[in-house]
Amino acid sequence: MLPTTTEMQMPYSDIVLDTVPETEIPHARFTSGLFIYDEVFLNGRLLGRYWSSSGSIRPDMHFRWANWYTEVAPKLPADAFSLALEGETLAGGWQWLGAEECADPSGFRGEGRPVRHARIRLGHERRPVEVAVHMRLDGSPFMIRWLEITNKGERPTAISAVSPWSGLIWQHRCAEHTPPDCPSPFELAYTHHFNWGEEGDLWWEPLAEGTKVVDGGHKGRSGWGRPAFLLRNRANGELLWGELGWSGNWCMAFTCTKDEAGGQASLIFSIGPDAADPALRVLEPGETVRTPYVHLALFHDDLDACVQAAHAHVRHTVMPAQLPGLNQRVEANHRGYICDRETEAGLKREIDIAASIGAEVFVVDAGWFGPEPNRWGANVGDWYAGAWLAGGLEPISAYAHLKGLRFGLWVEIESIGQAARLRQEHPDWILTRDGQPVADGRALDLSKPEVVAWMESEIVRLIRQYDLDLFRLDYNTAVLEGGNRVYRGFVENTLWRHCEALYGLLDRVRARFPHVIFENCAGGGGRLDWEILRRFQITEISDWMRAPRGIKILNGLSFSLPPEVCLRTFGTETGEHVLDGDLDFQLRVAILSHPIFRGISPTLEELNPLLQARIVHALDLYKNFIRPMLPECRVFHHTGLLPLFELTPWCVLEYAAVDRSRAVVGLFRTADIGEDCYTLYPRGLDLGRDYRVTFDNLRETIQCSGAALAQEGLRVYLPTNLTSELLLLEEIRRSY
Structure with missing residues (x-):
């Protein structure tokens, strides 16, 4: 080609x-x-x-x-x-x-x-x-x-x-x-x-x-x-x-x-x-x-x-350069089976499960903080471990590191919940519009320098106190038209100052902690513009996990964002499990992006060995075949732009190494319409080389020339909705 x-x-x-x-x-x-x-x-x-x-x-x-x-x-x-x-x-x-x-x-x-x-x-x-x-x-x-x-x-x-x-x-x-x-x-x-x-x-x-x-x-x-x-x-x-x-x-x-x-x-x-x-x-x-x-x-x-x-x-x-040795690490997040039921024993159990499948980073997500158990959304603003974690998070961080995992922490620093002590101490920090609280009073007013100074000091404290390798910033509060104020004779919207303050705060914190991974989230993909992403190595692209929308979201966002920075989840955190897609469908969506696991099993003893084997196999493919080429891979959207809410029979994504030595292709059946067979014409190969093609479903391998693959194609048969195939194409290097 x-x-x-x-x-x-x-x-x-x-x-x-x-x-x-x-x-x-x-x-x-x-x-x-x-x-x-x-x-x-x-x-x-x-x-x-x-x-x-x-x-x-x-x-x-x-x-x-x-x-x-x-x-x-x-x-x-x-x-x-x-x-x-x-x-x-x-x-x-x-x-x-x-x-x-x-x-x-x-x-x-x-x-x-x-x-x-x-x-x-x-x-x-x-x-x-x-x-x-x-x-x-x-x-x-x-x-x-x-x-x-x-x-x-x-x-x-x-x-x-x-x-x-x-x-x-x-x-x-x-x-x-x-x-x-x-x-x-x-x-x-x-x-x-x-x-x-x-x-x-x-x-x-x-x-x-x-x-x-x-x-x-x-x-x-x-x-x-x-x-x-x-x-x-x-x-x-x-x-x-x-x-x-x-x-x-x-x-x-x-x-x-x-x-x-x-x-x-x-x-x-x-x-x-x-x-x-x-x-x-x-x-x-x-x-x-x-x-x-x-x-x-x-x-x-x-x-x-x-x-x-x-x-x-x-x-x-x-985006910032990826940190050497830390890019595209497999994450596990605790919100799968113990959401709002966090205990030291439970989090350590989650770390053991994460280690058993080969995860490389463990992240404690929402629920670890504040005055009232099981009300994380109302507790935001009080960034201290709740009484249900009597020993704090230090033992959790230490245990993750002991098990060979990096440790990360979730914070929603721009928000202030109803139950937070911060709200009682600083009611004047609440964002207002026409004098009334915005978003039920859940938003902080970043137009006030003292608020920004407090936010920065809290992030710095958390990174140091808990020896963080990864800092995950979320933002679930919808402020809609934002706050306003009468300032210098004008009714000024405060969103511009919010953005200025947030960018400056993140720039200063990142400069202080150059070896910490910064991960973006905002109610899923609620803040994916290229300016906020200047401050993060990776980003959540959606909270939506279920098929077929989950793969179509990745398809749509990977036009603007390279797949290695896009987090995609496998697990049980969100509902509608009946629409998961089959097991391999779910896993392949994750490994064709930056995989994060939320809910693998309630306990290590209850982890189905067949499920564990499939997860380990998928992560082996990710770590050894896909991840090495991800940082510079060329992406080909074979099925083009796909509307989320229109039935489309297939979603096909190809990632090819920049030197054309290998490629991976995910073929996903997204609706029970159209043809059961898809003819794939790979686009990222060299016509003059020979390739070994592995069909992951069949565990079978064939050999083809790049020219034959590009001109004659490969037929993939998927008669069942919400199933998939993964093709691994690798150059056959001849020794003469």
């Missing part, structure tokens, strides 16, 4: 800051890989001039011939960013203050890549405000953009709305290029459902003429529907991938315009934070704030290649 266009890209980046030839019009061109984004400053507006996925620079003569500067640009309906202060949209009226290339201040990883960074500075003629437009490139297909907004006035002001990156993406002829049955040349993929247990519901929707707005349901967090999109141009084959790095409420909009008579269409986008209150963020005189980051990539490639580029960006730019 030949490498794709995206795979062949060298890490090349370039920045040009000059003027349009024969004019004084400021011009900027940014190149990262084959992606070019070009903009000009004209008549008080920063405007996107063109986007290119081919690396080809467009000659200025075409813009002159089309009278672009005099006739087209003044009519463009969207600038390259948008900002409103105190309810006034500052469209137009900007003044050019300069542009320069300078060191990258963002803190994104860029080891071994040609990282370049530029800043365009603008002032406004009507408002005392300056904006610095930042662009970061590193030679990959993704560019990162953000704004710095400075209040240059003598009184406070307030950001009402902001989109760090917006504007016209496509405007071209489409009638002769678009399939006749397509209602639109443009299609949008986004997470269509926004509620708990509905993560990863990613699928294509044609964009009708008009404006499509997606806001994730305003859950008070980035949410179970992620602030991300894919835009597909059916007329020219390009795909634009966008991600907003933001953990509060957000909004993205897409405006499609059609000229049926002229056979043309255009598409405009914007994306940014959102709030129900007049002020997103108040700025003091002289204060500078940074907006959320926007990550964009423009491709002309197949979707698999785009996914692999996104995974490379997440692995090497967004």
Whole structure:
């Protein structure tokens, strides 16, 4: 199989800051890989001039011939960013203050890549405000953009709305290029459902003429529907991938315009934070704030290649480096049989069971803390061991380490429960909206520095006191529109300050404990944006465990997130066991991600030896065949985007080693419809090599050439719903 266009890209980046030839019009061109984004400053507006996925620079003569500067640009309906202060949209009226290339201040990883960074500075003629437009490139297909907004006035002001990156993406002829049955040349993929247990519901929707707005349901967090999109141009084959790095409420909009008579269409986008209150963020005189980051990539490639580029960006730019020797360790979590019934003897028994199957990390989850037994949700905020753990957690940590397991602990540090002593001592720390408690008073107000200082000190204490190897942060409180307050004469929503405070707190704690694994969770996958993930090595992607939705959630989220960072659970914690899928189905979902076990057996004596053998076999495959290639594996979604709530017969995922020496393919029967046989054409192999193919169900092995596998395929027969097959493909190395 030949490498794709995206795979062949060298890490090349370039920045040009000059003027349009024969004019004084400021011009900027940014190149990262084959992606070019070009903009000009004209008549008080920063405007996107063109986007290119081919690396080809467009000659200025075409813009002159089309009278672009005099006739087209003044009519463009969207600038390259948008900002409103105190309810006034500052469209137009900007003044050019300069542009320069300078060191990258963002803190994104860029080891071994040609990282370049530029800043365009603008002032406004009507408002005392300056904006610095930042662009970061590193030679990959993704560019990162953000704004710095400075209040240059003598009184406070307030950001009402902001989109760090917006504007016209496509405007071209489409009638002769678009399939006749397509209602639109443009299609949008986004997470269509926004509620708990509905993560990863990613699928294509044609964009009708008009404006499509997606806001994730305003859950008070980035949410179970992620602030991300894919835009597909059916007329020219390009795909634009966008991600907003933001953990509060957000909004993205897409405006499609059609000229049926002229056979043309255009598409405009914007994306940014959102709030129900007049002020997103108040700025003091002289204060500078940074907006959320926007990550964009423009491709002309197949979707698999785009996914692999996104995974490379997440692995090497967004998320922290995995800790050597600690990456992708098999976890066991106590919440399976002793939920809210924690005792020292019971937790030690859970550790023994975890060790018996080959788990490598043991995590004590919710239920270990607070004043009242069996009420973990009401106890949050009191982070001391409950009376039912008379010896504290120190003996549990020590026992886990004695058994050869790392030790981790669950904390929901942003919340304050009804039974918590903290709530009685600090009622003023409760988040409020219009003077009333938010989420029944269960949320802490992170706009207060003293609250953030207490949270940080508690995390530091817990890591030290219990000798933690892993810190698991959860966030189950739904604050919806968030809190607000009257501040400096404005009604300010507090979600922006919540995010700022949380990011800063986590950055400081991680710097103090560089050898601790940080694990993200938020009611499952309720906070999966790329900015919160900059602070975690692994993340829960959903609390939903049951088939077939569990594998479809992994399928949907593994478009944006590489599988090795995505926790998937095997066990008994949640209900509806009748919809588990067969035993191997359940185990294979877990080992095709980052496996975590919640509920293996009530006791070691009651552990079914047949069940134990299947678990041990699955983990042996994970540790020895799958895990070694996971950190750089290429993911192929053979069945594409799968709506969660539509019946689909199959879900097929392939992970291939980057050197094409091996691959694993999970084939899952997800509904009793369609054909019982699936013909698999592996995509991640080398056509010129030979491979050994093992069918895990049959325990049989055959030998095939890469060419035969790719061209003739393998037929897999699964007549029964909620069953699966696992194929292991490994190069046969010849010795001559």
